[in-house]
Amino acid sequence: xxxxxxxxxxTTQKLALxxxxxxxxxxxxxxxxxxxxxxxxxxxxxRDVAVKTIWTEELDPDVIRVYTGENxxxxxxxxxxxxxxxxxxxxxxxxxxxxxxxxWPGVEAADRPVSVEPVSxxxxxxxxxxxxxxxxxxxxxxxxxxxxxxxxxxxxxxIPMVVGExxxxxxxxxxxxxxxDDPDGEKTWLGREVTxxxxxxxxxxxxxxxxxxxxxxxxxADEDVTEQRDAIERNYRGMYDMTIFNTTLPLKGRVVGFxxxxxxxxxxxxxxxxxxxxxxxxxxxxxxxPSRTEEPESYGERxxxxxxxxxxxxxxxxxxxxxxxxxxxxxxEDLGFNVATRARTFQNQAEAFDSTVHIVKEVAFALGGLILxxxxxxxxxxxxxxxxxxxxxxxxxxxxxxxxxDIRRLFLGEAMLQGVLGTIVGMGLGWxxxxxxxxxxxxxxxxxxxxxxxxxxxxxxIFSIKLGFCVLLIVGAAVVSLLAGLLPANRAANIxxxxxxxxx
Amino acid sequence: xxxxxxxxxxxxxxSERVQALRNxxxxxxxxxxxxxxxxxxxxxxxxxxxxxxxxxxxxxxxIVSGEHLRRLDDxxxxxxxxxxxxxxxxxxxxPGYYDAVDNTALPLVFAGVDERHRRERARALLTExxxxxxxxxxxxxxxxxxxxxxxxxxxxxxxPKIILADEPTGNLDRETxxxxxxxxxxxxxxxxxxVLMVTHDEKAAxxxxxxxxxxKGELV
Numbered sequence: 228x229x230x231x232x233x234x235x236x237x238t239t240q241k242l243a244l245x246x247x248x249x250x251x252x253x254x255x256x257x258x259x260x261x262x263x264x265x266x267x268x269x270x271x272x273x274r275d276v277a278v279k280t281i282w283t284e285e286l287d288p289d290v291i292r293v294y295t296g297e298n299x300x301x302x303x304x305x306x307x308x309x310x311x312x313x314x315x316x317x318x319x320x321x322x323x324x325x326x327x328x329x330x331w332p333g334v335e336a337a338d339r340p341v342s343v344e345p346v347s348x349x350x351x352x353x354x355x356x357x358x359x360x361x362x363x364x365x366x367x368x369x370x371x372x373x374x375x376x377x378x379x380x381x382x383x384x385x386i387p388m389v390v391g392e393x394x395x396x397x398x399x400x401x402x403x404x405x406x407x408d409d410p411d412g413e414k415t416w417l418g419r420e421v422t423x424x425x426x427x428x429x430x431x432x433x434x435x436x437x438x439x440x441x442x443x444x445x446x447x448a449d450e451d452v453t454e455q456r457d458a459i460e461r462n463y464r465g466m467y468d469m470t471i472f473n474t475t476l477p478l479k480g481r482v483v484g485f486x487x488x489x490x491x492x493x494x495x496x497x498x499x500x501x502x503x504x505x506x507x508x509x510x511x512x513x514x515x516x517p518s519r520t521e522e523p524e525s526y527g528e529r530x531x532x533x534x535x536x537x538x539x540x541x542x543x544x545x546x547x548x549x550x551x552x553x554x555x556x557x558x559x560e561d562l563g564f565n566v567a568t569r570a571r572t573f574q575n576q577a578e579a580f581d582s583t584v585h586i587v588k589e590v591a592f593a594l595g596g597l598i599l600x601x602x603x604x605x606x607x608x609x610x611x612x613x614x615x616x617x618x619x620x621x622x623x624x625x626x627x628x629x630x631x632x633d634i635r636r637l638f639l640g641e642a643m644l645q646g647v648l649g650t651i652v653g654m655g656l657g658w659x660x661x662x663x664x665x666x667x668x669x670x671x672x673x674x675x676x677x678x679x680x681x682x683x684x685x686x687x688x689i690f691s692i693k694l695g696f697c698v699l700l701i702v703g704a705a706v707v708s709l710l711a712g713l714l715p716a717n718r719a720a721n722i723x724x725x726x727x728x729x730x731x
Numbered sequence: 732x733x734x735x736x737x738x739x740x741x742x743x744x745x746s747e748r749v750q751a752l753r754n755x756x757x758x759x760x761x762x763x764x765x766x767x768x769x770x771x772x773x774x775x776x777x778x779x780x781x782x783x784x785x786x787x788x789x790x791x792x793x794i795v796s797g798e799h800l801r802r803l804d805d806x807x808x809x810x811x812x813x814x815x816x817x818x819x820x821x822x823x824x825x826p827g828y829y830d831a832v833d834n835t836a837l838p839l840v841f842a843g844v845d846e847r848h849r850r851e852r853a854r855a856l857l858t859e860x861x862x863x864x865x866x867x868x869x870x871x872x873x874x875x876x877x878x879x880x881x882x883x884x885x886x887x888x889x890x891p892k893i894i895l896a897d898e899p900t901g902n903l904d905r906e907t908x909x910x911x912x913x914x915x916x917x918x919x920x921x922x923x924x925x926v927l928m929v930t931h932d933e934k935a936a937x938x939x940x941x942x943x944x945x946x947k948g949e950l951v
Contacts, residue, residue, distance in 0.1 A: 228843040237840070240828055623824045626785065627885075628813020628841035630806050725785050728824065 229633050238640040241613055248612060249645060252605040256649025256708070257656060259598030260700065264657025266591035267696055269664055270584050272689020276672050277580055288549035289335075291556050292567040293328075293542040295319055319538030324562065328544055331558065333551040339539040599704075602649065603711040610642045610715040614722075621719055622727025635720040642712020643705050650704035654697060658690070665690040732761035732925055733782055733893065738791030740777050740948075751777040752948045754791070761892070764919040764926045766939035774948040775929040779895045782927065783816050784808040796892055813841050817886030817924070819915075821898035823878045825870040825885075831857055832866050835884045842889060856884040860914065876907035883914055887924070894918070896928040900935045912938040 229237075242249045320339065328337040433455060436445050534540055542564075546555050556566040567575075614621070621634055629637075665688050672685050740752040751774045759765055767775045780786045781793050784800045793800045796815055803811060817838075818824075825834045835853035836844075844852075857866055860880045870878055879899060886894050896915065900908030916938050919926045928939060936942050944951045 229840060230843055230845065232846070233840050244828060619824065620826055623826070624837075624841070625809070626783065626812065626818050627838045628809050628889075630809040630841075632806070633809075633841065725780055728820070 229629070229636075234636060234640050235644075237637055238644055241617065241637070242641055242644060245609065245613060245616075248609045252602060252609045252645045253649040253652060255602035255605050256599065256646055256704065257653035259595045259602055260650050260653025260704070261657040261660060262591055262598065263595035263700070264654050265661045265664070266588055266595075268658060268661040268690055268692060269668075270588055272665065272686070272691055273668060274580060274584050276668065276685055276689055288569050289546045289552060290569070291544040291546065291552060291559065293320060293544060293559055293564050294567070295540050295564060319534040319540060320542045320564065321538055324564075325542060327562075328555075328559065331555065333546050333548065334555060335545040335547045337542065337544040339542050599707065603646075603707055606642050606645045606708050607711040607715065609645060610638055610712045611718075613641060614638060614715045614719040617719070618722060618727045621722045622724040625722075625724035626728065631720040634722075635716045638716035638719045639709055639712045642708045642716065646704040646708025646711070647701060650701050654700065658692065661690050662688075732763075732796065733757070733759040733927070734792075734794040735778075735781070736792045736794070738781060738788045738793060740774070740781065740786065741789045750948050752781070752788070755945075755948070755950055756791075757943065757950065759925060759927060761925055762919070762923045764916065764938065764940045765928070766936040766942045767927065767929045767945060768931065768933075768936055768942055769945035771931075773945045775945055776897055777948075778945065779897060779927060779929055782893070783818070783895055784812055809841070813838055814889060815892050817889070817891040817894040819879070819882050819886050819894060819896035819899045821901040823870065823882045823902070825878055825881060827870050830867045830869055831862060831873065831881045834870065834881055835888055837885060838889045852888060853884070856888060857881065860884055874907075875903045876910055879903060879907075879911050880914065883911070883918070887918060887922070890922075891924065893925045893927065896926065896930075898930055899928060900930065900932055905934070908932065908935060 325337045325339070328334055433447055433452075436447060438445055544555060544559065546552050552568050553570070556568050556571070559566050624634060625631075668689055669685060669687065735755050735757040738752055738755045738757075739750070741748055741750050743749070755774075755778065757778075767778060769775050777786065781788055781800075782795060784793075784795075784803065787801060795811070798811055798815075800808060800811070826837075829837070832850055832853045835857055836849035839849040839852065854863075854866060857863065857880075860883070862877060862880055862884070865873060865877055865881075868877075870881070873881065879902075883894075883899075886896075894915070899915065900911055903911060912935050915926055915928070918924050926939075928935070930936050
């Protein structure tokens with residue numbers, strides 16, 4: 228009976244005789260393990276950071292976004308739904324729906340949001356027919372009051388949005404093809420011009436400083452923050468028309484939600500202004516109809532694609548107390564509309580991210596498994612080669628008293644050693660890689676977050692070692708490599724010592 | 732000590748049946764030194780492989796030290812070989828990755844002896860055979876005579892009752908071969924180990940107490 232220590236010694240000695248081949252097998256196993264370990268030790272942390280940092284554009288706690296989800300006119304009712312009580316799902320949101328919601332207890336306001344898209348100043352400079360195409364308040368109006376165009380371009384990508392307004396009298400100069408201020412003119416358009424500033428003037432106030440030596444944030448003194456605030460104001464005074472700047476600040480209301488891209492959902496009072504402004508623009512444009520014929524409204528097979536005037540695909544509901552949000556949301560759902568609340572949005576996003584994490588993990592595990600399968604083939608090949616090269620030694624060992632079981636265990640040990648060594652090397656490399664990626668992700672996240680308060684939520688590392696997983700991996704590698712070594716080991720055990728020792 | 736009763740051994744070589752041994756009956760006494768001689772293919776090596784339990788006879792019984800080898804399973808026959816038989820081969824069969832000590836101690840690995848005791852016994856035996864300067868030498872650093880002495884030390888390390896030597900001088904020059912034979916003779920006399928040697932060499936056979944001649948698988 229060979230002692231365990233001697234098994235290991237004999238196995239390592241044999242493996243050492245085939246360094247290159249064994250190293251190749253070990254590296255292959257390690258490669259597969261690196262993929263699996265890296266992904267496994269990072270994904271949980273990545274999710275954590277993503278949840279803490281990426282999902283910052285959530286709704287306010289007392290806001291419900293209402294939307295139809297799909298075009299109701301193209302919606303086919305399933306047989307099950309036909310049996311249910313009829314709902315209003317087959318129509319867009321309308322004023323009557325908003326009226327109904329407004330009447331519910333706990334609801335402060337319900338209305339459609341205004342979608343605002345920046346447009347270039349050149350659009351305004353064109354003939355009136357192009358005004359017809361304008362959606363929302365143009366960036367151009369902002370640019371009229373911003374002395375630095377580059378700054379204006381930069382801030383259009385910023386969040387949140389602040390809305391300002393002023394009374395204006397505009398006249399369309401047909402000769403020059405431009406809208407011009409005409410405060411004393413008789414045929415002027417009188418209205419409130421809404422000016423939009425994308426970007427919180429004070430968003431870049433530094434509340435925290437990051438100490439790279441100690442890896443921690445330190446709060447900036449209140450007087451320093453005030454000084455920063457004054458400096459920003461002085462700076463803005465130089466860049467903006469002061470009237471706009473001053474009127475903007477009091478209106479810097481709460482942003483009730485965001486849409487992706489350049490669209491934004493803005494406060495109701497501002498939205499109303501926007502709508503009026505747009506309506507007046509449209510009326511103005513109607514007086515100067517476009518020269519080309521407008522394309523007819525397009526209809527799909529099951530209905531029209533776009534809502535008619537007075538129908539809306541989205542809406543916003545404000546509740547008086549955040550605690551009522553889910554109850555109100557449920558009632559809106561019962562009307563047949565889809566809803567989004569902060570909690571639901573967060574949950575949806577987290578679930579979507581979890582699903583992505585799951586897919587990434589599955590792909591990584593499949594890839595790792597494939598590499599490991601190839602590595603097992605290499606382990607098998609190496610062990611087979613060792614058996615072929617060791618025929619005389621096997622014969623000798625048998626003659627000197629080794630049992631078939633001893634020989635089998637010797638070669639199984641060799642196969643297992645390759646698998647386990649590869650796994651240990653792979654785990655080490657995988658962890659090193661994961662630590663590197665963790666540093667990079669943390670650095671990226673800290674640079675990316677808008678609010679220093681959020682930066683505080685970012686952990687120092689997203690790397691985690693799961694002991695159970697490591698044990699499982701090593702045991703798994705041992706079992707798989709044992710299986711890979713089984714055939715060659717059996718072949719070795721069944722070598723006839725008489726034939727093996729025979730020399731022609 | 733060793734009894735072969737009506738032993739026949741037949742095996743297939745491709746499609747041909749070869750009768751290696753025919754009804755061989757042979758009794759060897761404990762502590763004897765016997766040589767088996769015969770032309771190539773006469774069945775000499777088959778005979779000692781049967782005695783070592785490396786082959787199972789087609790017919791007849793092989794009884795060594797009271798053990799009916801046919802009745803032993805793999806574990807028992809391996810243990811029997813390890814404890815009872817010492818092998819000396821023509822081509823030494825010393826693994827090149829072991830030094831003289833490790834090569835000598837190899838049977839003790841399969842006996843489950845710990846490393847310290849193994850090495851101690853191997854060193855003592857090699858020193859006894861005059862190889863104290865060659866303890867950490869690998870086989871390719873040893874002369875033919877030294878390598879065969881290491882092989883004999885390996886055969887003796889587990890204090891076996893029987894040494895089976897297959898052409899032990901076949902790969903050595905005459906002078907070295909004589910030294911090896913003297914060593915085997917000394918072992919036989921001083922330790923009382925039964926030595927059964929297969930050889931072509933009449934001079935080597937002269938060291939034996941009895942010469943068994945075999946031709947076409949039959950004792951003559």
